[in-house]
Amino acid sequence: MQVKIKDVAKRAGVSVTTVSRVLNGEKYVKDDLRAKVNRVIEELGYTPSQIARSLVRKKTNLIGVIVPDLTSSFYSTILSSIERVASENEYNLLVCNISEDIDKELKYLNVFQEMRVEGIIIMHEKINEPIRQFIHKIRIPVIFSSVKPMDQSFVSVIVDDYKAAYEATRYLIELGHDAIGFIGGDMRDITSGQNRYSGYRNAMTDQGKKLVYEHIRFGDYKVQSGYDQMKELLRIDNPPTAVFAVSDDMAVGAINCIRDQGLRVPEDISVMGFDGSQLTELVRPALTSMEQPIQEMGQVTMNVLLQQIAGESEQAGDVVLAHRIAVRESCRSIQQ
DSSP states (O other): OOOOHHHHHHHHTSOHHHHHHHHTTOSOSOHHHHHHHHHHHHHHTOOOOHHHHHHHHTOOOEEEEEESOTTSHHHHHHHHHHHHHHHHTTOEEEEEEOTTOHHHHHHHHHHHHHTTOSEEEEOOOOOOHHHHHHHHHSSSOEEEESOOOSOTTSEEEEEOHHHHHHHHHHHHHHTTOSSEEEEEOOTTOIIIIIIHHHHHHHHHHHTTOOOOGGGEEEOOSSHHHHHHHHHHHHHSSSOOSEEEESSHHHHHHHHHHHHHTTOOTTTTOEEEEEEOOTHHHHSSSOOEEEEOOHHHHHHHHHHHHHHHHTTOOOOOSOEEEOOEEEOOSSOOOOOO
């Protein structure tokens, strides 16, 4: 039978309250009693209930995380960084993968509340009105990571997605490309959908390049989506000489499609991604990408949330991190 706290108290000849104080490291216990209780705990092999201890201390050391798609190389990388910082601070993660289904999110948020998580990290921005009302009502710190929702009252840890997409497109233009294809994301997303598309579009027009709407496709950030949209681009009479995909996963899909069609990257078509995930070094040719500081993003997200939990955060607005172009092998200059 499982050993209970009252069994330890009876064997040690002390009250349950005294055993509880020893377990919680409280100082109001005599040294000899503390040693006796610890000896009995070891003899009986007693393991305290973490849930019960959390209720007593009113501290669960749990962080709830909402992830839109755990199969994405970007989200898996940022999550590993968040977990590392959480572990270093003796927090555990309760991760819920909604698979891009926001109807699941309200259910998971209710679970977070029932589990008494101390903070919540959300990694997507498609928030409906019930969800918005819920996270405003609960007394739990909430932070958004890698995305910025329309509701401006929450802190987000992001890059300037518009500027990053603008600079990625301008880089391809500087390599001599005029016909630049675009594989975008979900246009319901402000951050990775609308802002990145606007950056591409404005860079093209600002540099005097014609926007060819046959060269513009939209996917769902995944590898298969990039493959499918690239296949459509290759079917038109005058396909682009370069393609900018707004996720590394879609860029890898595009590369696979190009090679399956008997063409070469970058000799026939240059491909550029966005994120700077681990995929950039695994694919061949290695992928040139507009790089977000993914590890730093996870670290900063967790640190800001811990400050909010402790009531020490002075962060009034978003944390905007630096982006950069990581030049590898998938893009080439076609200038004469």
